[in-house]
Amino acid sequence: MKRKISLLPFIVIAIILLLMNWYVMAGLSVIFPSNLWKPVFIAIILTINLSFIMALIRLAKIGIDTFFKVTVHAFMVVFVAELTFSVLVFLGSIFKLLVGFLGFNLSSGIFSVVALAFTLLLFLFFIHGMIWGKYAYRVIRQTLYFDDLPMAFDGFTLTQISDVHSGSFTNAKAVQKGIDLINAQNSDLFVFTGDLVNNKADEIVPWMAHFSQIKANYGQFSILGNHDYGDYVSWNSDLEKIENLQTLKSHHQQMGFRLLLDEHITLEKNGEKMVLAGVENWGKGFGERGDLQKALTKTDIHDFKILLSHDPSHWDEQVKTHPSKIHLTLSGHTHGMQFGIEAFGIKWSPVKYRYPHWAGLKEEFNRFLYVNRGFGFLGFSGRVGIWPEITVIELKKK
Incomplete structure (x- = not known):
């Protein structure tokens, strides 16, 4: 009917x-x-x-x-x-x-x-x-200082991108320029913080050869974002939706991305270690799937920890006050709404009325949140004033 x-x-x-x-x-x-x-x-x-x-x-x-x-x-x-x-x-x-x-x-x-x-x-x-704006990639650099950073990781660098939304891409040459810019940073670690596709796993297939080129000495790690679960399109059956997600997970692996699903890995350097954890999407109003406690299982309260969590609302709701200190959380999700102004000391986008921390660095309780403005675009096929971002963060011992 x-x-x-x-x-x-x-x-x-x-x-x-x-x-x-x-x-x-x-x-x-x-x-x-x-x-x-x-x-x-x-x-x-x-x-x-x-x-x-x-x-x-x-x-x-x-x-x-x-x-x-x-x-x-x-x-x-x-x-x-x-x-x-x-x-x-x-x-x-x-x-x-x-x-x-x-x-x-x-x-x-x-x-x-x-x-x-x-x-x-x-x-x-x-x-x-x-x-032009939707492919006008910008490298934004941050140096963060920590009292308890293991000395071996003093000067350690990581590159972050987020929100690829590969189903929106139409210009392979422009995307390749973004990939080349990522690799040109020569960071120790690469992380991707979710939303590889708009809705379906096959959207990334034409672009897998591009993202497979990304390499870092300590590996490439990723998480899922709210769009990766296929919640915003109709499926013929629940099984089809489940299979789509499994296919997407395998695409991460094929591109050389280690997908972190409510788990963590340990990075070791010169006998010292740092924890890198990643959760499934946890977002206020966008699905609260991630299990932070599970991701931190068997970690020590004194470990230096970096968390990948797609939605910055997770940091406000759980992360910044978690009993086990998470030193740095990397998120995306907002895209800076792909529209706004960041110039002449002004930082404004309509998305600020939904997310208090919508782009860049935030510090509370001696813990940092960094929100990446996104690599791709969704809905509006463009960017005005809020450009696609490649983030490079250097960790320094205070």
């Missing part, structure tokens, strides 16, 4: 879009009083908005296809641009009203011109992010 689709949400969306587009046209009319541009503007906006609503209706029946991806991205860019323009014009109108009470008369055109200039700039940023 076919599922009945309610049209009410789409009607509400249509009304909101209609009102916003009317407001945008009113703001543009101040700059361009001629009516010649309006039919073209209306035709373009109607085409994009109607295509977007059609894509949402088709999603329940057909799923995500090329039409859906192209339409959603076109709508997203235009929507953000129009929303930005509307907000700036509205704020300008409020400012004009306030200064009007003080006897000053400001032209509405000034605010519309400023809003249009800012909106066009943002539009260009989005286009750049979709074409």
Whole structure:
């Protein structure tokens, strides 16, 4: 029996879009009083908005296809641009009203011109992010100091990437540049902190030869992320879903990644040791599978420990206050929402309202968390202001 689709949400969306587009046209009319541009503007906006609503209706029946991806991205860019323009014009109108009470008369055109200039700039940023930004890999380096770091590991380096989301890749040459950049760091250890695929194990197959090139003297280690379990797609049976996960695990092994599933290994150097533990995904609202206690079984409370845990909410909920001190936790998951600003001393992304620690380094209780911004991308096929990251961390004795 076919599922009945309610049209009410789409009607509400249509009304909101209609009102916003009317407001945008009113703001543009101040700059361009001629009516010649309006039919073209209306035709373009109607085409994009109607295509977007059609894509949402088709999603329940057909799923995500090329039409859906192209339409959603076109709508997203235009929507953000129009929303930005509307907000700036509205704020300008409020400012004009306030200064009007003080006897000053400001032209509405000034605010519309400023809003249009800012909106066009943002539009260009989005286009750049979709074409080049999503593969603009950045190496971010951190040096961390510890009182109780074993002396043999003073100067030990590790490279971390996270959130590959291989099902989103389309440019093999660009991905290879990222792989070359990882190997160029010559770190002692390589770790991957989850989300190798978007949903299905076969997504990584075309890219296995690339990631198999990653090598480090002390090995390559990995964990699973929330997307790796196949929770976000429909399966013909529970068995098919289980088999998909088993296949993905074998792909880790084939690429030379030692997958840590609620367990730990011991790294040894010059007679001293360090514990590297990894848990299955534990995320607030994204599945609490990981068993930290199991991963630390047979470790000593005084051991120097590094933990791989995909979701940074795990650190807040369990890790930072765990009786057995975990010196450094490496996470990913947030992608920095692939949109934001990190420049001129500003660090902001909408994802901050969901995750207090969404990118970079955090220290509490003399324990560190580092959240990688992700190697790949998901949903929005681009990155604006939050670039794909390769993290290099050096451990130093205080």
